[in-house]
Amino acid sequence: MDVVRIRGGRRLAGTVEIGGAKNACLPIFSACLLTAEPVTIRNVPDLSDVRFMADILERLGATVERLDPHTWRITAAQVATRAPYDLVRKMRASVCLMGPMVARMKRAEVSLPGGCVIGPRPIDLHLKGLSKLNCGVEIEAGYVKLDGSRMRGGEVFLGGRHGSTVTGTANILMAAVLTPGRTRIDSAACEPEVVDLCRLLISMGAKIEGVGSHAIHIEGVEALHGADYSVLHDRIEAGTYLLAGAITHSDITVKGAQAEHMAAFLDKLSEAGLVFEIVDAATIRVRGDQSDLRPVDVITLPHPGFPTDLQAQTCALLALIPGLSIVTERVYPNRFMHVPELGRMGADISIEGPSAVIKGGRPLSGAPVMASDLRASAALILAGLAASGETWVQRIYHLDRGYEKFDEKLASLGADVARLSDTEMPKDLSVEA
């Protein structure tokens, strides 16, 4: 198993390029099941989640070709009606298969996704939405069994306890585009990745209005056609590199960072005193070398609020800023697995209900730490960049779900970061030994 070793304390400099968004790409791949014609998808990040999704589509009967490292062509001439547990359990986003499978095949059996370390992740809103389209929904032996033989457009309200649902909105959209009649989704998620999916679907012949709003209207069509589509840039990857600049007091330029999708994040970090330059619509420069930072309170919320997927990485920065910062999770109230590991590096953070109370300003020191999930992995690596000595991050397969070549990109900016085999790790530091 690989580990990442970081020798902290280096300034970074230069330019880093952001890839396509994982959270746009995964529903977009599943949307390819909606047509028998080829769909070419560009700007696809090279991530383990994307490769899992490609394997799943192949096992469901699609022809999946990788034309170059970031371009895929998917042709779903036939589609199986069952997505079994051994496929679905590997990746939670495979829940997005339900909508397209039932819309195309009129029936589907999709294994319920497993639990997740960031907290409970129910799919009740997805199922409620499908039943509002007159889809039969049953849960049996760990599978969602969908009967789409009498589906028709309907009114779907997707508001839940924590706001809307991103993949739930994607599922209902993908179901509705091939369902006869008019569907209205209220309290739809308006994340840029949902907008990207809508754009792909429209380019395939879907009729969708209200894209990017909380009220989306869909007029079902009989069939969709192939398309050639480029996935939007990953705002979470972009935010992570901006934080890498901030935490190392460095001046770096992030190409592919679209300020229009990152307003709450940029606003909050500006409040903390960080200096950004919006170079153009897809480039942001962070002047961490010029900033004198202050503590801030952060509340994660659905878009356009502060994204939960940047919460862990932001905690790493706030741990170093003198003063009291409070970070409150309104999307996943238990998403704080990174906190004890940051504590092992010297951070003073306590959890109170859905909040992390950060007494910032204590210096961090390198330690062997354990990645529990995707964004926690990134947070620990960022902390390692600012810590004295060596940090060893284990279980970095979580990182590979969502960051393409994170270690190499950081190294190209001047960080001392290396991906090594755990056999190269001092035995007394390894938990795998």
Ligand SMILES: CC(=O)N[C@H]1[C@@H](OP(=O)(O)OP(=O)(O)OC[C@H]2O[C@@H](n3ccc(=O)[nH]c3=O)[C@H](O)[C@@H]2O)O[C@H](CO)[C@@H](O)[C@@H]1O
């Ligand atoms: C592949 C993908 O795009 N993943 C993203 C997506 O996950 P995902 O789409 O799974 O997240 P949701 O937007 O569905 O979840 C938001 C909140 O709603 C709750 N909920 C959700 C569905 C449901 O049926 N019932 C319910 O109660 C969840 O438990 C959570 O508390 O959005 C999250 C919130 O921005 C991000 O952290 C994930 O990176």
Ligand SMILES: C=C(OP(=O)(O)O)C(=O)O
């Ligand atoms: C939680 C995330 O992803 P997923 O929904 O795929 O688990 C994430 O990208 O931070």
